[in-house]
Amino acid sequence: MAELENQEEREDAVFYCPECNNGVLIKDYVRAELICTNCGLVIKDHLVDTGPEWRYFNQEQREKRMRVGGPTTYTMHDKGLSTLIDWRNKDSQGKDLTPRKRAQIYRLRKWHRRIRVSDPSERNLAFALSEVSRMSSNLGLSQNIREETAIIYRKAVEHRLIRGRSIEGVAAAALYAACRKGKIPRTLDEIAEISGVGKKEVGRSYRFIARELKIEIPPINPMEFIPRFSNALNLSGSAQKKAIELMQKAYEKGLTSGRGPTGLAAAVVYISSVLMNERRTQREISEAAGVTEVTIRNRYKELIEKLELEIIV
DNA sequence: AAGACGAAAGTGGTTGA
């Protein structure tokens, strides 16, 4: 693992899967995970996106794209398009400015500063977006998600949905919506946890803005939690594979509908840990998955019964 | 002693009248 950390310093280092020695690891920024292309092993979740957001593929593109300055981004209140006025009183040749010029520049700077985050909605947006970036880096989410969150938040502002709600609450709700939209498995609990807003409020705001903005969001697929949970529990790639297999069967039998996705994923991971002789206690799993042991028990009892698994304990 | 099990009561949200 220490090796991995070092290699990560290099921008495009290639490294190989320690599990199967056969696949190459790829960074999946969408899910914030490092994944083996061969066996599907997830090395590290909460990967932080350090790369550039835009790339070039040949010299021509490079020149084109180099010239435009920073990419525009929705994660800054002015989309990163603001101009900076240097604080030094020098002109482009590095010579001192005349007193007359100096006074003019001083006035420009003053107004520039005032205009940038002047009216309340801009101020609001600036604060909300700083919250978003705080939360998403806390959760190890990628830049993509941040952008998506920012777009959703902006829409919420446009539709005047913030009124009567806290900025943090709506920001957290937008983040959650962006995660759901991008199929990144983060639970409402996790987001509420670091947002400093109650789960109730985040949930309420989330449903509200999702409805008002007509963001159609597919229900969470319990499958998406399996890599994360098994990774958190240090389960092997084959155990994870087994879990995915079980989940597939459960889905075919219609056992997934109406059930909490996290509880279901937790139960499946539990069963596969037992099946593969890598037993984890219900307690450990419940902690990793954020559900109670009771729920895991209920789900896995159902699963064993319906899938007619014989479990040797 | 730790883990697994299950009963009973409580919680927050959805649904349908």
Place this chain on the structure above:
DNA sequence: TCAACAACTTTCGTCTT
């Protein structure tokens, strides 16, 4: 608007390893 309801949680006593 309110009650019924399903899923899940909390709590706690009992059994198993």
